[in-house]
Amino acid sequence: MGRAPCCDKENVKRGPWSPEEDAKLKTFIEKYGTGGNWIALPHKAGLKRCGKSCRLRWLNYLRPNIKHGEFTADEDKIICSLYASIGSRWSIIAAQLPGRTDNDIKNYWNTKLKKKLLAMLPCFQKKPSFFPSLPLHSPQPYRSDLLLTNSTSPFYNYTNPNFMNLNNTTNSLQTTNLVQDLANITHLTPSPDHSSSLISLITNINSNENCFNLGFEGDHIQSMYDNPMEYQYPTSDVKEAMLVFGSGGEGHEVSATGSSSEGGSCLSQISYGNYSKSNYEKHQYQIKQEDQFSLQGFADQSQSLMIDHNYSTDQKPKGYNLKIDLEEVRQLIGNSTNNISSSYLFSNEDEYKTTHDHKEICYHY
DNA sequence: AATTTTCGCAACCGCCGGGCT
DNA sequence: AAGCCCGGCGGTTGCGAAAAT
Numbered sequence: 001m002g003r004a005p006c007c008d009k010e011n012v013k014r015g016p017w018s019p020e021e022d023a024k025l026k027t028f029i030e031k032y033g034t035g036g037n038w039i040a041l042p043h044k045a046g047l048k049r050c051g052k053s054c055r056l057r058w059l060n061y062l063r064p065n066i067k068h069g070e071f072t073a074d075e076d077k078i079i080c081s082l083y084a085s086i087g088s089r090w091s092i093i094a095a096q097l098p099g100r101t102d103n104d105i106k107n108y109w110n111t112k113l114k115k116k117l118l119a120m121l122p123c124f125q126k127k128p129s130f131f132p133s134l135p136l137h138s139p140q141p142y143r144s145d146l147l148l149t150n151s152t153s154p155f156y157n158y159t160n161p162n163f164m165n166l167n168n169t170t171n172s173l174q175t176t177n178l179v180q181d182l183a184n185i186t187h188l189t190p191s192p193d194h195s196s197s198l199i200s201l202i203t204n205i206n207s208n209e210n211c212f213n214l215g216f217e218g219d220h221i222q223s224m225y226d227n228p229m230e231y232q233y234p235t236s237d238v239k240e241a242m243l244v245f246g247s248g249g250e251g252h253e254v255s256a257t258g259s260s261s262e263g264g265s266c267l268s269q270i271s272y273g274n275y276s277k278s279n280y281e282k283h284q285y286q287i288k289q290e291d292q293f294s295l296q297g298f299a300d301q302s303q304s305l306m307i308d309h310n311y312s313t314d315q316k317p318k319g320y321n322l323k324i325d326l327e328e329v330r331q332l333i334g335n336s337t338n339n340i341s342s343s344y345l346f347s348n349e350d351e352y353k354t355t356h357d358h359k360e361i362c363y364h365y
Numbered sequence: 366a367a368t369t370t371t372c373g374c375a376a377c378c379g380c381c382g383g384g385c386t
Numbered sequence: 387a388a389g390c391c392c393g394g395c396g397g398t399t400g401c402g403a404a405a406a407t
Contacts, residue, residue, distance in 0.1 A: 014376080014377075015375095015376075015377095015400090015401090016375070016376075016401090016402095017375090017376090036392095036393095037392080037393095038392075038393070039391085039392065039393090050377090051392085051393090052377085052378090052392095052393085052394095053376075053377080055393075055394090056375085056376065056377085057375090057376085059394095060375075060376085061375080088396065088397090089395090089396090090395075090396065091394075091395060091396085102394095102395075102396085103374085103375075103376085103396095104374085106396075106397085107373070107374055107375085108373095108374095110373095110397095111372070111373055111374080112373090
């Protein structure tokens with residue numbers, strides 16, 4: 001049995017607010033305040049609205065000093081910085097931007113800023129580093145060397161040509177490039193408590209999540225839990241093959257089938273998890289952002305990006321510093337016409353279906 | 366010019382935590 | 387201590403506008 005609704009949904013008006021309703025609400029609150037009770041407010045104000053709806057309308061639209069319109073470069077910078085630090089805590093981010101609402105910032109991020117930020121990732125801009133030897137604008141033959149062949153995993157032996165075989169030399173190089181690209185963009189600095197400054201790759205078959213993970217590792221496997229940066233390669237049963245960068249382990253929502261609502265899109269997260277080897281689902285502070293970020297660059301492959309960043313329970317960064325190059329973001333935003341990667345990166349569902357059906361590889365500009 | 370697709374944003378939904386009884 | 391109520395929050399949806407075909 002579910003929770004009782006906050007209001008009688010049959011008798012409340014829904015949908016867009018009329019100017020008359022706005023005026024009623026504004027006048028009432030300016031005169032009497034909210035009284036600390038949003039549920040009772042609409043009745044007092046003579047509105048046939050749910051209290052929550054009134055609250056939202058007031059906070060997001062009617063209250064004084066609300067700022068609408070374009071976000072400034074400085075605001076972009078703050079949003080990017082805070083998102084990199086705390087994730088999708090929109091109310092906290094909004095608190096740093098006077099006049100902006102959490103809803104505004106959330107919408108702005110989801111529709112514009114995120115795409116611009118992701119589009120600047122070198123690993124997606126430099127196609128050869130990720131899709132070496134695949135010429136553009138031409139269907140590609142089936143690549144047997146890109147098959148997954150490891151028969152030890154039920155997910156691994158799925159011979160989907162859209163996945164890379166990370167066991168062979170070619171793809172090790174690809175992966176190394178990928179690692180380097182991400183390291184470049186995030187300016188990751190190894191933690192002092194990881195004695196190895198070298199990034200080594202490990203492969204960790206994760207049967208629970210249909211992924212195998214590539215992680216940065218220090219000298220000991222413990223690093224796998226301490227170190228948040230790992231790549232996950234879903235290996236089966238996904239209509240869109242995708243690459244997820246980020247944290248794995250139980251309690252993380254990184255399943256390959258975790259697609260968001262829209263057909264051609266796939267999952268992406270920026271999450272913050274506190275791992276401990278013994279019980280890494282405890283004390284976990286996770287912030288998740290699902291992206292609608294798809295890539296049609298490799299057969300019917302869609303990809304997503306996850307930047308993961310380890311936090312301890314006091315939510316302070318532990319181990320690594322992630323710095324988004326905000327100047328690059330700003331330049332990118334300021335030069336929206338020069339955005340080759342965005343059209344390359346973002347596909348729509350129809351394109352997906354077309355290439356999926358015909359097993360062709362198409363690059364889009 | 367008409368139709369379809371995509372985009373942007375306001376609003377809704379449902380979960381969660383805190384305060385009160 | 388337990389249960390209820392409410393506010394706050396983040397994710398999602400729906401619809402009108404704009405862009406593309």
